[in-house]
Structures are given as structure tokens and as C-alpha cells.
Amino acid sequence: MKSEFDIQKHKLVPKHEIMTEEEISNEFSDVDYDFKNLPKIKVTDPVAESIGAKPGDILRITRESQTAGEFITYRIVEV
Amino acid sequence: MDEIRTKINEMIAEINETENLDIAFPDSYIEDLAEHYISRDLTDDELRELIIKLKLAYDRAHVEAGEAVGTVAAQSVGEPGTQMTMRTFHYAGVTELNVTLGLPRLIEIVDAREKIKTPTMDIYFTDEYKNDEEFVRTLANKIGKSTINDILKDFNLNYGTMEVEAVLDNKKIAEKRLDREEINAKIEKQFKKATKIDGDDVTISFTKTDSDFVIRELRLLADKFRDLQISGIKNIGRVIIRRDDEWIIHTEGSNLKEVLSMEGIDQVRTTTNNIHEIGQVLGIEAARQSIIDEAQKTLSEQGLSVDVRHIMLVADIMTSEGVVKSIGRHGISGEKSSVLARAAFEETGKHLLHASIRGEVDDLTGIIENIIIGQPIPLGTGSVGVKMDYKNK
Incomplete structure (x- = not known):
């Protein structure tokens, strides 16, 4: 009766990806804030767990936005 | 295109x-x-x-740098809020199912209540089952709570033999798509040896005959028997089955995790209105989206239109720490780094006392602190300063 369920497929869940070192340095080299001050996501968050994120990783989140069509944001994984 | x-x-x-x-x-x-x-x-x-x-x-x-977007958002949500009614309407199109609407619901959302007044789920089915009435009704009864009381044909208390006598209704059992064997097993598990099942007749005998209050206790036993749950998922009460373009189940109460793991449930569209539960099951980003959806739904149901950007800002702030936090004393406002800002909001004495005991330092970087001490505030034109260029003297 139980069935497997892919959390990222749910309509409320946007796409989460773990960023590579290179992507991080490209993305945050020209901003005047420290990327450590990004919004946070818990390492125990169901989505973070499902993609195997570790504390200190940065997740790229591609939301479907009502105003901008598509919107990319970032969250830093913390304990 | x-x-x-x-x-x-x-x-x-x-x-x-x-x-x-x-x-x-x-x-x-x-x-x-x-x-x-x-x-x-x-x-x-x-x-x-x-x-x-x-x-x-x-x-x-574009919003200018230094614009007070938070204040504008607060005003833009707050003003229409004054026009909301305090009444609770019925769910559109469905009789009986009550859902908190209007101002109380909006307060619930921004307060990030863990226990909301009327949790409810909208359960959808996969393409395979969404037009299969039989399947939907079976599942609805698996999800919704049923007790023995729902399937009784006749029920008596026999004070002579001190027994609870019940006749189960096979028609009602069939209607609810329940399994007779399972019901028998549940009754036997609950009442052990006192149970006697003979076809549709169920008899529970009263064993503690040495008590001084036998009649009262027999009646309590009868209540216990009638309230025995024979189907349903934890935290879910009644269910309402509805058909629009497809079959949908609305529930009273909510248990997203259990329902999502059931066979035949659409794991893409099935949701709950409990934001904390969404945060736990689907993550912080889903909770953010849910805050936006619920707040917007609540406002538009009352015929109010608030620009979604204000609501998005509120949702961003509420979820920026990785967990859903409330606006107000126990959440955002209560955790500001500045002592003066916290003291100006609520519980002034408490914050000043604690700050002085711990020797807190206020860097005067925010708005409220600077208003209190009478300096220009870092907002709008006040948010820029002049710096000397040391290189070209």
C-alpha cells in the first residue's frame, strides 16, 4: 500500500541543486555581501536530505515566480 | 513561440x-x-x-535602494485587513466542512501557529484513479475516521446479564467499504475475552462485577465500544468526497506524510493548509510557497487584492532562517539584534533588564534605535553616507 514518493516533484517544491565550488565563486565574486549571510536551509530539511546536501553547501533554488516567471535564489545549508 | x-x-x-x-x-x-x-x-x-x-x-x-519595503508591505497587508469580516464562512461548494477564513486565518498565517484551528487537506488522485469512484470511496474510508457507532443497526444495554449487545449493519459496512473480518479483529483486540461475536451480533460482557457502580461502568463500557475506531489515519476526522472534473477528497484534520505515502494519491497536487506540516514534510521552500498561496487565497476570498510582492516579502522573512518563524514577539521582532529595537516593540522592561544584565551592545545600525536617540535614520536618503577619497588628495 505504501509507495515511494519523490519530494521534488510536489508542486509546492521548487528545484533545488547543490552548487559546485566553481559555480559559487562565479556567482558570488561580484556581490558586496558575504554569501554566508544568505537565507538558510536546515540540513535536516526534507529536500536538503533528499539531495544529500551537507552543512556549508549552497543550494541553487529555481522558483516559479508569479511576477518574474522564473526566479533563482540561493540558500546556505546549516546545521 | x-x-x-x-x-x-x-x-x-x-x-x-x-x-x-x-x-x-x-x-x-x-x-x-x-x-x-x-x-x-x-x-x-x-x-x-x-x-x-x-x-x-x-x-x-524598480524599488529604489533604501526604500522601506517592509513598512510598505505591512501597511499594504494591514489596511485591507481592517476590512475583513470576523465571520467564518462555509467551504465553497461543500456543505458541512468549516474552514477558518478572513482575519482569523490571516493572523494564523503570519503568527505561524503550529496548531491551526481548522486543518484541512485537499487530496487528489493519480490519473489512473481520478475517475474511479469505487477506488476513491474505498480510500476515503481508509483515510477518514469511522467508529463502531457508524455501522450499528441496533444497540442495547442488558442490565440483567450486564452485557452490551450490538447488531452490526452489513449494509453500512459495505457502503463504507470496510472489511468485516478486520472490524471483528479490532473489537476482539480491544475487549479481549469479553467479546462474543455471532454473525452480526456482537456482545461485550461486563467483567468487573465487584464494583459499587456497576451500572455507570457498564454505560462507560458501552461508550467505549461505540467510540472504538475501526478505520482512519491519525489526526484526520471526517472526510468529504467531492466531484468536479475529477474526484477530490477534503478532510477535517491533516496528516500529509501518511496520506502522501498511500497508493493512488497524487503526490504532486495533494496539499494541506497547515504550513508547519508542509515545512516538515516538503521543506522550507514549500512552506514559503504555501504561506504565499494561503495568504493570497485568504485575502482574495474576501474580495481584497494585495500585490503578491508584499506577501512574498513576508514569506521570505518568515522562512529566511530555515524554519517557519512568526512575525511578532516570538519570531522576527523578538529576535532583532538591537536591544533598543526590541524594547521599543513589546515587553520594554524585560528587554532592557536582560540587556543590562548581559552587557549587550547596540550598534545603532537599524531604524528604531536611531529614532530613539534622535539621529538620521538609515533609510532612503539617510542610507547613504559620504566617504573621503584618500587616494586623490
């Missing part, structure tokens, strides 16, 4: 090159441009002009 989008993107790149602009439109703008390019039958020159004009309008619509 794709060709036109590429064409527009190429044209934007060309304009950026020749006019020395830095146009970077969001996707929705490209979409709108493409739509109008087709519907208005624009020439390339006209499209070019449109893009340049749009760039001007886009820049004008």
Missing part, C-alpha cells in the same frame, strides 16, 4: 550592444513581449522601440 523568444533575446542583446544599455528582463517580460509581438502584429522596428520603452518603465518600477 520559442523562435520569437530567441528573437527577442537576440534583439535585447543587440540593443544592449548598440545603445549601451544593460537590459535584463525577467522571463515573464519576455513571455509578454512575445505574446504582444504576435497579437499586435508588430514589425521589428516597433518591437525594438517597445523593448526600449519597456526598459524605461521597468527601471521606473
Whole structure:
């Protein structure tokens, strides 16, 4: 009766990806804030767990936005 | 459509090159441009002009650096809030199922209550089952709570033999798609040896005959028997089955995790209105989206339209720490780093006392602190300063 369920497929869940070192340095080299001050996501968050994120990783989140069509944001994984 | 989008993107790149602009439109703008390019039958020159004009309008619509967006959001949500009724309406189209609406619901959302007044789920089915009435009814009864009381034909207390005598109704059992064997097993598990099942007749005998209050206790036993749960998922009460274009189940109470793991449930569209539960099961980003959806739904049901950007800002702040936090004393406002800002909000004495005991330092970086001590506030034109250029003396 139980069935497997892919959390990222749910309509409320946007796409989460773990960023590579290179992507991080490209993305945050020209901003005047420290990327450590990004919004946070818990390492125990169901989505973070499902993609195997570790504390200190940065997740790229591609939301479907009502105003901008598509919107990319970032969250830093913390304990 | 794709060709036109590429064409527009190429044209934007060309304009950026020749006019020395830095146009970077969001996707929705490209979409709108493409739509109008087709519907208005624009020439390339006209499209070019449109893009340049749009760039001007886009820049004008941008929020200036130093703008008090939080205050504007608070006012924009707060003012329509005063027009909301305190009444609770019934769920549109469905009788009986009550859902908290209006101002109480809005307060519930921004307070990030863990226990909301009327949790409810909307359960959808996969394509395979969404038109299968039999399957939906079976599942609805598996999800919804049923007790023995729902399947009784006759029920008696026999004070002579001190027994509870019940006759189960097979028609009702069939209607609820329940399994007779399972019901028998549940009764036997609950009442052990006192149970006697003979066809449809169920007899529970009363064993503690040495008590002084035998009649009262027999009645309590009868209540216990009638309230025995024979189906349902934890935290879910009644269910309502509804058919629009497909079968949908609405529930009273909510248990997203259990329901999502059931066979035949649409794991894409099935949701709950409990934001904390969404945060736990689907993550913080889903909770953010849910705050936006629920707040917007609540406002629009009352005929109020608030720009979604204000609500998005509220949702962003509430979820920025990785867990859903409330606006107000126990959440955002109560955790500001500045002592003076916290003291100015609520519980002034407590915050000043604790700060002085711990020797807290206030850097005076926020708005409220600076108002209190009478300095220009870091907002709007106050948010820029003058710095000397040391290199060129």
C-alpha cells in the first residue's frame, strides 16, 4: 500500500541543486555581501536530505515566480 | 513561440550592444513581449522601440535602494485587513466542512501557529484513479475516521446479564467499504475475552462485577465500544468526497506524510493548509510557497487584492532562517539584534533588564534605535553616507 514518493516533484517544491565550488565563486565574486549571510536551509530539511546536501553547501533554488516567471535564489545549508 | 523568444533575446542583446544599455528582463517580460509581438502584429522596428520603452518603465518600477519595503508591505497587508469580516464562512461548494477564513486565518498565517484551528487537506488522485469512484470511496474510508457507532443497526444495554449487545449493519459496512473480518479483529483486540461475536451480533460482557457502580461502568463500557475506531489515519476526522472534473477528497484534520505515502494519491497536487506540516514534510521552500498561496487565497476570498510582492516579502522573512518563524514577539521582532529595537516593540522592561544584565551592545545600525536617540535614520536618503577619497588628495 505504501509507495515511494519523490519530494521534488510536489508542486509546492521548487528545484533545488547543490552548487559546485566553481559555480559559487562565479556567482558570488561580484556581490558586496558575504554569501554566508544568505537565507538558510536546515540540513535536516526534507529536500536538503533528499539531495544529500551537507552543512556549508549552497543550494541553487529555481522558483516559479508569479511576477518574474522564473526566479533563482540561493540558500546556505546549516546545521 | 520559442523562435520569437530567441528573437527577442537576440534583439535585447543587440540593443544592449548598440545603445549601451544593460537590459535584463525577467522571463515573464519576455513571455509578454512575445505574446504582444504576435497579437499586435508588430514589425521589428516597433518591437525594438517597445523593448526600449519597456526598459524605461521597468527601471521606473524598480524599488529604489533604501526604500522601506517592509513598512510598505505591512501597511499594504494591514489596511485591507481592517476590512475583513470576523465571520467564518462555509467551504465553497461543500456543505458541512468549516474552514477558518478572513482575519482569523490571516493572523494564523503570519503568527505561524503550529496548531491551526481548522486543518484541512485537499487530496487528489493519480490519473489512473481520478475517475474511479469505487477506488476513491474505498480510500476515503481508509483515510477518514469511522467508529463502531457508524455501522450499528441496533444497540442495547442488558442490565440483567450486564452485557452490551450490538447488531452490526452489513449494509453500512459495505457502503463504507470496510472489511468485516478486520472490524471483528479490532473489537476482539480491544475487549479481549469479553467479546462474543455471532454473525452480526456482537456482545461485550461486563467483567468487573465487584464494583459499587456497576451500572455507570457498564454505560462507560458501552461508550467505549461505540467510540472504538475501526478505520482512519491519525489526526484526520471526517472526510468529504467531492466531484468536479475529477474526484477530490477534503478532510477535517491533516496528516500529509501518511496520506502522501498511500497508493493512488497524487503526490504532486495533494496539499494541506497547515504550513508547519508542509515545512516538515516538503521543506522550507514549500512552506514559503504555501504561506504565499494561503495568504493570497485568504485575502482574495474576501474580495481584497494585495500585490503578491508584499506577501512574498513576508514569506521570505518568515522562512529566511530555515524554519517557519512568526512575525511578532516570538519570531522576527523578538529576535532583532538591537536591544533598543526590541524594547521599543513589546515587553520594554524585560528587554532592557536582560540587556543590562548581559552587557549587550547596540550598534545603532537599524531604524528604531536611531529614532530613539534622535539621529538620521538609515533609510532612503539617510542610507547613504559620504566617504573621503584618500587616494586623490
